[in-house]
Amino acid sequence: MKGVLLVNLGSPKSTDPKDVKTYLGEFLMDERVIDLPKLLRTILVKGIILNTRPKQSAKAYAKIWWDEGSPLIVLSERLQNKVDDMTSVPISLAMRYGEPSIKNGLQELYDQGVTDVLLVPLYPQYAMATTETIIVLAEELRDQFFPKINFTVVPPFYNHPDYVTVLARSIADKLDHVDYEHLLFSYHGVPERHIRKSDITNSHCKIDGSCCQTPSKAHQFCYRHQCYETTRLVGEKLGLKEGTFSTSFQSRLGFDPWLKPYTDRTIEKLAKDGIKKMAIATPAFVSDCLETLEEIAMEGEEIFHENGGKDFHFIPCINDRQDWVKTLSRWIDEWANQPVKDTKAS
Structure with a gap:
């Protein structure tokens, strides 16, 4: 059975500096975000940045926070729901950092019987700190917890x-x-x-x-x-x-x-x-x-x-515009109608 995992960046749970600190810690300790040796990265992030930046970032988040929560999370959920209504396969949502996690997203699909997953990094352009880190983590989680799952990764669509x-x-x-x-x-x-x-x-x-x-x-x-x-x-x-x-x-x-x-x-x-x-x-x-x-x-x-x-x-992002929903849904259905590849990853 086929299913789709949409993956976006992520967000703190709230504008509380403690939640912002937790989020920034996970984000900035990623070796593909700050690509320094682990010791230097730890000194920089845990010794300096996390002692100074969370309060400042919390104030910034407070300026843009919606009643429903983080704009990025809310908009991603809206996109997921609209695409789910227009496609023939299960659609789950995950964040690279914070919740809902990629592990939870894969578990949600697996519990529905999905073994062939279309991984959709919601980034038009490829970068170490975005697309690559999503793919690497997803593959690590697959190998450790979901060995029966196969991945197909949507390539960067910057020029599609x-x-x-x-x-x-x-x-x-x-x-x-x-x-x-x-x-x-x-x-x-x-x-x-x-x-x-x-x-x-x-x-x-x-x-x-x-x-x-x-x-x-x-x-x-x-x-x-x-x-x-x-x-x-x-x-x-x-x-x-x-x-x-x-x-x-x-x-x-x-x-x-x-x-x-x-x-x-x-x-x-x-x-x-x-x-x-x-x-x-x-x-x-x-x-x-x-x-x-x-x-x-x-x-x-x-x-x-x-x-x-x-x-x-x-100019706002494309968010959950109907033409973007239709485009993404069409890409998904085109993939869903292809024969299942008997490979672990592609």
Whole structure:
């Protein structure tokens, strides 16, 4: 029997600093998020970050928390329920960090008789700290607790025509009656070393301004290339003129080089350069969350206004839009109608 496990990032249980600390501890101790040797990672996370950041993050979460709970969890549940109504196989939901856990999601499917699971990381672009860590943990849990389960993993869909159409339409819907001068595509940042570590050629990724446009097998796992490609494809779909849109990266942590240009500095520069009306989309996220609702919609707007900008238009993620629900449901049904592969993982 077939079934689907949708997996998103996760969220604290509440805005209480203790719950935020627990969540951040699990998240930041992941070796694919902070890829330092375990001793150094432990000193950094448990010795420094978890003693300073939870209260600050708790205040940020409190700004965007809904009556129903964490926006990311609520929106993911809405997506799950809508997809479940439109598909012919069981649909479960899990979070990489926090609850509901991937183990619980797999158990829920297994208890229904599912032995062939479509694993759907809800990230359009591939990255060590997102798609890869989900797959690795799911496989570890499968090997330990669910040896009869087979996995099929949905590949990154950053350039899938269906996804590009949905994303472009979501942007157009928001901007249809809005006057703006520049559209910024802001993606979650990662350390530059993550890009090089993901380079299966061990030589292509130079982060030099040209490697992402030069065809290579490395692009299969290159987050930077996939972000720029999403921007390019959506720009073409919307018929945007060169110079009226650009790409940036947000949410850097620590002092190591992260992908540039940085979103906060880009917003500041746009305002200082005379842009009075801007819009911003966040295509690295399927569901709105702290990084979109607080960091972009609140902090980003504040930066823009402080530096002379006037109108700031935040574009929500695709969340549980009906066209996204239909697209995801169609992908699932296409997979569900294929013969079951007699393999442990694919």
